[in-house]
Amino acid sequence: MATNNQTALITGATSGIGYELAKLFAQDGFRLVIVSRNEATLQQVAEDFKQLGSPQVTTIIKDLTQLGAAEEVYQETKRQGITVNVLVNDAGVGEYGFFHEVDFSKDLEIIQLNIITFVHLTKLYLRDMLAANEGRVLQLASIASHQPTPRLAVYAASKAFVLSLTDALIHELKDTNVTMTALLPGATDTDFFRKANMEHTKAAQEDPYDPAMVAKTGYDALMKGENHAVAGAMMKAQVVLSNMLPNELVSTMAEKYMLPAD
Numbered sequence: 001m002a003t004n005n006q007t008a009l010i011t012g013a014t015s016g017i018g019y020e021l022a023k024l025f026a027q028d029g030f031r032l033v034i035v036s037r038n039e040a041t042l043q044q045v046a047e048d049f050k051q052l053g054s055p056q057v058t059t060i061i062k063d064l065t066q067l068g069a070a071e072e073v074y075q076e077t078k079r080q081g082i083t084v085n086v087l088v089n090d091a092g093v094g095e096y097g098f099f100h101e102v103d104f105s106k107d108l109e110i111i112q113l114n115i116i117t118f119v120h121l122t123k124l125y126l127r128d129m130l131a132a133n134e135g136r137v138l139q140l141a142s143i144a145s146h147q148p149t150p151r152l153a154v155y156a157a158s159k160a161f162v163l164s165l166t167d168a169l170i171h172e173l174k175d176t177n178v179t180m181t182a183l184l185p186g187a188t189d190t191d192f193f194r195k196a197n198m199e200h201t202k203a204a205q206e207d208p209y210d211p212a213m214v215a216k217t218g219y220d221a222l223m224k225g226e227n228h229a230v231a232g233a234m235m236k237a238q239v240v241l242s243n244m245l246p247n248e249l250v251s252t253m254a255e256k257y258m259l260p261a262d
């Protein structure tokens with residue numbers, strides 16, 4: 001893909017995997033639209049991306065858990081005359097704890113961000129990409145997409161939704177020049193665990209993956225138009241196992257990583 005005048009819109013580009021992805025787009029000369037909640041952080045990382053080679057970085061301050069947020073982001077890019085050639089749905093949150101103990105407001109936040117806004121942003125920008133018959137979409141799924149996960153149940157279910165929708169859309173897009181790629185990280189060393197109140201777990205403490213490595217795996221797969229990207233041999237093996245074993249066993253396996261690290 002020639003990147004002259006190409007624009008990538010990345011949600012969650014201020015931290016973790018999204019930040020590392022945005023760096024790769026910047027290095028390849030993409031213009032960027034970055035979306036998250038914190039104005040100061042957005043301004044700060046926008047400077048990083050310009051230094052790395054992005055000719056233009058547009059910041060949109062938006063809480064993507066709010067109803068209508070996706071439409072507002074879309075209208076803002078329209079208003080500024082920006083054509084989005086690549087959409088990266090990265091922003092996502094989780095919450096640790098037994099389902100019956102976690103506040104419903106937290107469940108709603110996860111569902112609103114990881115599912116509702118994800119669906120709406122995908123729909124809005126995909127329509128324009130299909131009209132132009134060109135574009136790429138990267139969807140942040142997870143190893144949890146394949147693993148019903150006790151103590152992280154709503155999050156894992158939201159990521160199963162992300163993967164299921166993405167796989168169906170990959171099929172719908174097969175005769176077009178628009179591609180969609182799901183990135184399925186395993187536990188990755190970002191701020192995710194602190195925000196989800198699960199820093200004490202084995203998942204957070206037992207050698208999580210480097211976000212730069214995870215982002216590079218996703219970026220390369222996106223640019224090749226591949227369907228799925230899984231970083232690390234261990235995670236590839238877990239995907240195969242999770243697809244073979246009954247969900248009861250997969251959940252038992254997944255729960256081990258949710259226990260406190262010794």
Ligand SMILES: NC(=O)c1ccc[n+]([C@@H]2O[C@H](COP(=O)([O-])OP(=O)(O)OC[C@H]3O[C@@H](n4cnc5c(N)ncnc54)[C@H](OP(=O)(O)O)[C@@H]3O)[C@@H](O)[C@H]2O)c1
Nearest residue numbers: 012014015016017036037064091092142187188190191192
């Ligand atoms: N880390 C892992 O182990 C792991 C594994 C598999 C999949 N993933 C997925 O990877 C994606 C990125 O996560 P990460 O690990 O990089 O987490 P992170 O470091 O916590 O980054 C999350 C990003 O999303 C933004 N964000 C969060 N809530 C938002 C909201 N309501 N509105 C707008 N932006 C919001 C954050 O910015 P602000 O807070 O400033 O708004 C931040 O830029 C997520 O979809 C996550 O589910 C992570």
